[in-house]
Amino acid sequence: MVNAMYRILIVEDDESIARSVKTHLESWNYEVCCAEDFSNVAGTFAAFDPQLVLMDVKLPFFNGYHWCSEIRKVSKVPVIFVSSASDNMNIVMAVSMGGDDFIAKPFDLEVLTAKVQAMLRRTYDFTGQSAVLEHKGAMLNLTEAALFYEQEKIELTKNEFKILQVLMENKQKVVSRDTLMVKLWESDSFVDENTLSVNVNRLRKKLESVGLCDFIVTRKGIGYQIG
Numbered sequence: 001m002v003n004a005m006y007r008i009l010i011v012e013d014d015e016s017i018a019r020s021v022k023t024h025l026e027s028w029n030y031e032v033c034c035a036e037d038f039s040n041v042a043g044t045f046a047a048f049d050p051q052l053v054l055m056d057v058k059l060p061f062f063n064g065y066h067w068c069s070e071i072r073k074v075s076k077v078p079v080i081f082v083s084s085a086s087d088n089m090n091i092v093m094a095v096s097m098g099g100d101d102f103i104a105k106p107f108d109l110e111v112l113t114a115k116v117q118a119m120l121r122r123t124y125d126f127t128g129q130s131a132v133l134e135h136k137g138a139m140l141n142l143t144e145a146a147l148f149y150e151q152e153k154i155e156l157t158k159n160e161f162k163i164l165q166v167l168m169e170n171k172q173k174v175v176s177r178d179t180l181m182v183k184l185w186e187s188d189s190f191v192d193e194n195t196l197s198v199n200v201n202r203l204r205k206k207l208e209s210v211g212l213c214d215f216i217v218t219r220k221g222i223g224y225q226i227g
Helices: 015-026 040-046 064-074 088-097 109-124 158-169 177-187 193-209
Strands: 007-011 031-034 052-056 077-081 101-106 132-135 138-141 147-150 152-155 216-219 225-227
Touching: 007 015, 007 040, 015 031, 015 109, 052 064, 052 109, 064 077, 064 088, 064 158, 077 088, 077 109, 088 101, 101 109, 101 152, 138 158, 158 177, 158 193, 158 225, 177 193, 193 216, 193 225
Parallel strands: 007 031, 007 052, 052 077, 077 101
Antiparallel strands: 132 138, 138 147, 147 152, 216 225
C-alpha cells in the first residue's frame, strides 16, 4: 500500500495534539491537513477531500457528532473518533452518528497509526479510489451516483453521472467528445454525437437549477471542460 495516496483530515482543537498526530502520520507518508475553522469543518472536508477523518468529540461551535453526520450526508469516508470522553455512552453515540472506530485519549501514536492503517486497508484495498469528487463545493458521490450541492441532492441518470465523473476526474483538462462517447458506450446502448449533446445539455440544466452555472464549459470543436 502506498501511503502517499491517502489524505487524512484531523479535526482536533488542541493544537499540540493535532500537530503531534500530523507530524507522526506524515512520517508514514500520509498527506495530512488539520482543520482550522471549526465553524466550517464541512467546507474544509470538501476542499481537502480526505480518505479518512480523525474527529475529536468536544470542539468549539459544534461537536464532532454534528460534523460526522454532516459528512455522512455526502460521503461514506471512514471517520475515527478520538476523545477523552470514552465512556460507553459516547462510544455508542459515535457509532450511531456514523463513526467507524473510537480511540480513547490519551493514546499512543503507534496504536493510532495502526488503527488508521487498518481502516484505510479495509476501506480502500478493494476500491482504490476516493468515493467523492469535489469542484466548487459540488460533491459527486461515486458510490451513490449522485451530486450534492449546498444541502441539495441532485439525482443523475447513468449517462449524466458518467459524463460528470469523467469531467471531474479530469478537471484541469479538456475532455474530447470521443473520450466521453467511449465512456458512455461501455455502459449503454449506442451513443452518437447528438445523444452526447442532449445528455450534456440536460445535465447543464440540472446543474443550473441548483445555482451551478457555467459548471460545464464547451470547448468548440474539441469537447468539454469543468469551469
